[in-house]
Amino acid sequence: MSRSSTIDDLKDDRVPSCLYWSENDVADWIEQLGFPCYRNCFLTNMVNGRKLIKVDASALPRLGITDFDHIKLIAKSIREMLNIEDPDWSRSISRAPRNELGMYIECKSATGEKMDNMTFKQFTLKHEGVIWQPPLANMCLCLPH
DSSP states (O other), rough: OOOOHHHHHHOOTTTTTTGGGHHHHHHHHHHTTTGGGHHHHHHHOOOHHHHHHTTOOTHHHHHHHOOOOHHHHHHHHHHHTTTTOOOOOOTTSSSOOOOHHHHHHHHHSSSHHHHHOOOOHHHHHHTTTOOOOOOTTTTOOOOOO
């Protein structure tokens, strides 16, 4: 990971610092959250800050966490820490799927040099003025004449 992009992101108050946690940092966090029994679940599965982005309630059982109340609390804590919106099952499909930070965080969950070097500032400049539009249901429908 590019050291300069990490430093730039850590200077930006909008970007959660947990994005750059090591596997041990994540394990320490889960322990401090009150779940020392799950420390090894996160270490064994090599969950670092960028992989934590993809850990939601449906992923926790695959890590070895099966208590439903624990799953709800851990998933909620991850969303809060990353500033990710709560799932809204009654949300209109005409609304944008997530805010700018949410889209950046989702991109940062990918690996590779391009994402390693991407900063939130670069991301926002690249996507400035982009207006989200919902996909049209009949966009690819071809009808015979």
